[in-house]
Amino acid sequence: MAAHADWSLDPRKRWISVARLSGGAWRAEAPVPVGDVAALLPRLLKGGGPVALGLDLPLGLPREYARHLPEPDFPAFLRGLAARPGFFAVSAGLDTVSRERPFYPARGVRGMTRAAHAAALGMDGPLGLSRLCDRATAERPAGAPLFWTLGANQSGKAAIAAWRDWLLPALGAGLPVSLWPFEGGLRALLAPGRAALAEVYPAEALRQCGLRLPGSKRAQGPRRALAPALRAAMDARRVLSSPALAAAVADGFGADAAGEDRFDSVVGLLGLVGVLDGARPDFVPDDPWVRRWEGWVLGQTALPRG
Incomplete structure (x- = not known):
């Protein structure tokens, strides 16, 4: 299973998109609220398979x-x-x-x-x-x-x-969680009954998919205008949409304030799937500070200027 959660201090703006690999394609569902955070990992791990979970938040320290x-x-x-x-x-x-x-x-x-x-x-x-x-x-x-x-x-x-x-509560409860890249490469961390967590930024994933919004992602219009290109990127990543997800893409993910969060959760999922399938490298700089302390953004290959 692959999933991406767009996180926020406000629980109403936490949305997650999930895709399951079946028959050589990823079958993706429409974004849903993260809901009770204590139940998130047990829910994702319920089937017993490996889980790759992308998170739109920092994992690491300067x-x-x-x-x-x-x-x-x-x-x-x-x-x-x-x-x-x-x-x-x-x-x-x-x-x-x-x-x-x-x-x-x-x-x-x-x-x-x-x-x-x-x-x-x-x-x-x-x-x-x-x-x-x-x-x-x-x-x-x-x-x-x-x-x-x-x-x-x-x-x-x-x-x-x-x-x-x-x-912290999940780690304290002994839930089977691994942190990329500190504990190994993404695919190496994917074991049955375990969740591998990775930092995935939707803005970076958008570029990795060759997509560019014709305006602000906070507005429904630009998200709706991007729908044909987003569907093409999903096809390239072998991501098949459920009817509800296809409708959400066509509609620009809704006109409410959480539309940008639903959009980000889907784009982040595409970035994660791209690395899982080898379309993007599981790249991490050969720097011990990055690998032990700072972490990295999944799929990013560009190094800082200078």
Whole structure:
């Protein structure tokens, strides 16, 4: 099974798309709400087969932060957060930012900058807040740093919601979960009854599929206009749509605020399937910081500029 979850702090904007391999093709269903996060992995693992789960959220830490940690790698650090609930508290001001409490800012304040945030964490400059995979490449602009929690271009809130409320309880309960790329290649992690989790960004997957929206993904019109090209990309990935998914694609995934999230969950699924089927390489830079601490975006082959 392949699945991709578009995650958010707001449970109403968490949607998941699922596809099952059958007869040489992936049979995909329409996106559905993630729902109860505690039930997500048991539900996906119910059939006993291997599960590849893409997540639209950071899995990893910037090396400038990780270099001060005693743990050997990110999975060990993540498991240890169960004993450090203060880690997830978002600071309102720089006076409470520390390595034990790195997320900032809780709200907009005058004079806040990423440079000041980095300095409060003991980093030399704002670039230290970013992982290698967050930095701009020749193909796309930079992504938001993990610990930044303000504005539309941020991923910190989704990371907090997923790590604290879902991943930590799942790991604590002993659910069979592996984290790509820290614990191995994606296909090597796919074992019966186990879920391999990988960071998949819909914006990156969109480029990997050769797709380009004719406008904002937040509007139904551009998503609807992309429908023919999206169907062609699905055909190229051997993804067969259920009637409900075909209708959603044709309609641009609806006019409500969650339309962009349903769209992202399907695009992310296509990116994941592309790597599973070999259309895209399971590439990870040969960098020990990336492989042990920072992680990588599945299917991304472009390295940062410079």
